[in-house]
Amino acid sequence: MEIATLIAQAKAVRTKAYVPYSHFAVGAVVWTDTGQVFAGCNVENASYGLTICAERNAIFQAVSQGHQRLAGLLLIGPTSQLLMPCGACRQVMSEFMQPTAKIHCVYGTDLIKTYTMAEILPNSFNKENLNFD
Numbered sequence: 001m002e003i004a005t006l007i008a009q010a011k012a013v014r015t016k017a018y019v020p021y022s023h024f025a026v027g028a029v030v031w032t033d034t035g036q037v038f039a040g041c042n043v044e045n046a047s048y049g050l051t052i053c054a055e056r057n058a059i060f061q062a063v064s065q066g067h068q069r070l071a072g073l074l075l076i077g078p079t080s081q082l083l084m085p086c087g088a089c090r091q092v093m094s095e096f097m098q099p100t101a102k103i104h105c106v107y108g109t110d111l112i113k114t115y116t117m118a119e120i121l122p123n124s125f126n127k128e129n130l131n132f133d
C-alpha cells in the first residue's frame with residue numbers, strides 16, 4: 001500500500017468526524033492484502049459512552065463489505081502528538097488483524113510510528129480462549 005495515499009484517505013475521512021463534545025477529530029483507514037481500503041471517522045454521541053472511535057468505524061465498514069482479514073491500519077488525529085488506538089479498538093483490531101499486521105500512527109507533519117498488532121496488544125484474549133472443553 002502507498003503510504004501517502006493512505007494518509008490522504010485518512011485525512012479526508014477525518015474531515016467527516018462528528019465531534020461536537022471532544023472536538024478531537026480522528027480518521028482511520030484499514031486495508032486488505034489485495035489493496036482494498038476502508039475509511040472511518042469517530043462519531044460521538046450526547047450519551048458520551050456511545051461514541052465510536054475512527055478505528056472501529058473503519059473496521060466495521062470493511063467487515064460490512066465482506067472483508068474480515070485486514071492487513072493494516074493507519075490512524076491520524078488532530079494534534080502533533082502521537083495518537084495510539086484505545087484499548088477497546090485494540091481488542092476489536094485483534095479480531096481481524098494478524099499479530100504481524102502493521103499499525104501506522106501518523107502525527108506532526110506526516111511523521112509515522114509503526115507498530116505490529118502483537119506489540120500493541122500482547123497476550124490478547126481471542127477466539128482460541130473460548131475453547132473451554
Ligand SMILES: O=c1ccn([C@H]2C[C@H](O)[C@@H](CO)O2)c(=O)[nH]1
Pocket residue numbers: 019022024025026041042043044051052053054055083084085086
Ligand atoms: O485512537 C483514538 C482515540 C480517540 N478517538 C476518539 C474518541 C472520541 O471521540 C475522541 C476523544 O477521545 O477521540 C478515536 O477515534 N481514536
Ligand SMILES: [Zn+2]
Pocket residue numbers: 053054055056085086087088089090
Ligand atoms: Zn478506540
